[in-house]
Amino acid sequence: MALETASDALQPVMAFALVGVLGVGSQWLAFRLRMPAIVLMLLAGILIGPVAGVFDPERDIGPLMSPMISIAVAIILFEGGLTLNFHSLQDAVKGVKRLVFVGAPLGWLTSALALHYVAGLNWESSVVFGGIMIVTGPTVIAPLLRTARLSKRPAALLQWEAIVNDPIGALAAVLAFSVVLVLTASTTLGEAIWSFVIGISVATALGFIGGYGIARSFREGWVPEYMKVPVLFVVLLAVFALSDFVLHESGLLAVTIMGIVIANSNLPSYGELLRFKEHATILLVSGVFILLAANIEFSALAQLNWRAVAFVLAMVLLARPITVLVSLTGSGIPYKEQILVAFTGPRGVVLVAVAGLFGERLFALGFEDAALIAPLAFVLVAFTVVLHGFTLAPFARALGLTGSDIPGVILVGGRPWTTAFAEVLQKSDVPVLMTDPNFGNLRTARTAGIETFSGDILSEAAEHRLELVSYTTIVAATDNDAYNTLVATDLAPEFGRDNVFQVMRDTSDSARHHLPTTLGGKGFGPEMTDREINALIRQGWGFGATRLTEEYTADQWRAENPEAHVFARIDPKGVIRFVQSDDDVKGAPDVRIVSLRPKTEVEAA
Structure with a gap:
């Protein structure tokens, strides 16, 4: 279909093709120019979306956009879980535990304080949004690590933290939102706790059952070689859908657990599965970033003021470093590596997707400042993606935490x-x-x-x-x-x-x-x-x-x-x-x- 004006709606097939070409094209161009791929994808999405008006996901794709992003994020987290083999942790295991068990709640607290006192949101919105802020985004970390060529331990710390904390952040937001529902008398405390506990239990059980079932069936030869990847995808989607049906956003936890179980099952076909999933993830990361960037509205960003700038700076310069340095104190991790991790906290797809969802829910409950959650999330993602995309490699080199400059x-x-x-x-x-x-x-x-x-x-x-x-x-x-x-x-x-x-x-x-x-x-x-x-x-x-x-x-x-x-x-x-x-x-x-x-x-x- 020929485009006569920028405002003409694209056919869905043309829209999907445009997203794919721009996403993969940005990754290839970034490889040729030795630039961060995430930055180019973000720029491409903004140019074809709010700037030129050629592509509007809500208009051209419609109701398919939200489930597509949800499934894509689930597959990305599952692929991340597939890379989390416990043998690969070694001396980083203590640091990872600290970043998950100490860093997640501490990050929730520091983020909520920054949102309330710096961004100016009320406590309800701050606590819900602060839970989502735990995530650092595997969709961003993976391309950055590929470009920066970090040493093993800091790379493992950043990768494990991003993948494990992503579902934890989404669930923290669910928990905080349940508390808000209790306070607004939309539900009782017992109902909220019961729903949350049941949801987490079901997600954990489904993740273990799905992972163990895949590993057992592949090892015993119940699934022929040519059907392993299709069966894996179908089980993944089923686990995610069932868990999300019981408790919204718990599907992310289920698929992450499923990936970790498979990664530690010593499957003979693990290498082939992992490589295929990596290729699929590159396509999905490209597409999701183009979609989210193209979907942003300048009118929503216009609601932000100087507080938004102060909030982003507070998150990058205060909340993130305090969270990491306190978590890793006494862990035995060298101080240079602590500094690198402390000042590397890019946010990604999960933050934007989940923040938009809960922002709408809070706004529907009468919290008017919740309308700022989605724009704040996008600004934080854009700023951290650009910042770390250009500074991670030179910062790591300055600290002596990269491979040699000469290949x-x-x-x-x-x-x-x-x-x-x-x-x-x-x-x-x-x-x-x-x-x-x-x-x-x-x-x-x-x-x-x-x-x-x-x-x-x-x-x-x-x-x-x-x-x-x-x-x-x-x-x-x-x-x-x-x-x-x-x-x-x-x-x-x-x-x-x-x-x-x-x-x-x-x-x-x-x-x-x-x-x-x-x-x-x-x-x-x-x-x-x-x-x-x-x-x-x-x-x-x-x-x-x-x-x-x-x-x-x-x-x-x-x-x-x-x-x-x-x-x-x-x-x-x-x-x-x-x-x-x-x-x-x-x-x-x-x-x-x-x-x-x-x-x-x-x-x-």
């Missing part, structure tokens, strides 16, 4: 040639980690001062003990072709297929051993096997890095090193790019060429 390389295999290659990379200031299941194979690397890990790179021990966030590229280079293929295939979804390489296989030329493109990594270096490279090392060949200048070009280097095999180039910022031929070498000033050269050329250099 590192993991070399899997303690071979003579990988050790020599690692030494050259380390001298070129590229972070290197060498791993090998055999402790003895890493002896030379340890002597050379290279960071090593003795164990299987695919093991849980590697995931828990290594700061993998510092490394963006992995090279599978053991003397076992099958193991190299397994490592490259398994780690490709985590590192990205363009960043996973594998040394050439000894049997790659044989039709009987040729692997499909879905297995293994990209070709590493010249077309040479591990055996062939090691043979050259034994003959006296060596790795070296040569810096190009305006006077000393790539052509001159090649003329002086005619037999050298080029493996990589390192750009002026320290980013390494593996190459397979001279055509891939982009000669420019300050670019370093890493190559394997004959003994005569090494001595000449």
Whole structure:
């Protein structure tokens, strides 16, 4: 349908397509520009909604918008629960407990005080809205962590707090609203308590039953492989709907518990389920942010005054830091990590959705200032998303809580040639980690001062003990072709297929051993096997890095090193790019060429 004016209503199909294109397009553009994706999605929604008037969710989608957002938030929280494996907590477990059991009630108190004394809301609205303010938003935290590349423990603290406290915040609002109903004589105290207790009990039971049922049926083979994801989605929706029917907003708790139960069930198919859910969550986060931003009305924001600005500043500079620092006192968490968590509290979808719901309910009960709840929620979300989107990474770097600014390389295999290659990379200031299941194979690397890990790179021990966030590229280079293929295939979804390489296989030329493109990594270096490279090392060949200048070009280097095999180039910022031929070498000033050269050329250099 052609749009004649900005006020023309979009057909629902066109509206859904527009939301999808803008949401995913914003994420892709953010990746290309190295910007926070949340900021671009928020901006895109505002531009097509209240600014241009091209898309109005209430007009173009109608009554479907509210249930769509509710289901999307439920799936997002479930996916978050799927990532909460208790083994992944380790030394952060005490901090997470403090942030949940101490931080949630304390955050409720500080938020309610800020709402009453700074924003000027009455106590009823402040207490209900303060309960919702507990949440920090997994829809925002996940993209921020992906961009900022934080160290493991602060990342785990922020992720667990966001996911666990999200349903707690919604339930806190339900509890506070029940108290308000009692005070306004809309219901009795006994009815309110009974309804709340029953709702929480049902949500917890449904979450455990749903999670255990999925885990048991998948493990016993009752569900065929091709139906696992559809069955998972159907059970998820059923658990959420049933729990929400008993007590509004309790469905969020049910699906979070369901996700945590499945995450800790050691399912063989857990990895595939998690990756699929991550992809679905990216789509849902994109769509929900576009919808919420496009649905905002400038007339509602016009009701706010200077108190709104003071309230947002009070939440960011006082309420959040006080809550976190008090909660983590005596927890053993390093003070720098406490500071990072204290000043990182972005709000997201759940806050806006639940705040709008309870704002309408309170307004219907006669609390006129409840009309300010939805605009205040949106302003807080917009401010914190922009603030933390641009400041989290540099703030964490200043505190020394991120991976190296220069992307590192993991070399899997303690071979003579990988050790020599690692030494050259380390001298070129590229972070290197060498791993090998055999402790003895890493002896030379340890002597050379290279960071090593003795164990299987695919093991849980590697995931828990290594700061993998510092490394963006992995090279599978053991003397076992099958193991190299397994490592490259398994780690490709985590590192990205363009960043996973594998040394050439000894049997790659044989039709009987040729692997499909879905297995293994990209070709590493010249077309040479591990055996062939090691043979050259034994003959006296060596790795070296040569810096190009305006006077000393790539052509001159090649003329002086005619037999050298080029493996990589390192750009002026320290980013390494593996190459397979001279055509891939982009000669420019300050670019370093890493190559394997004959003994005569090494001595000449």
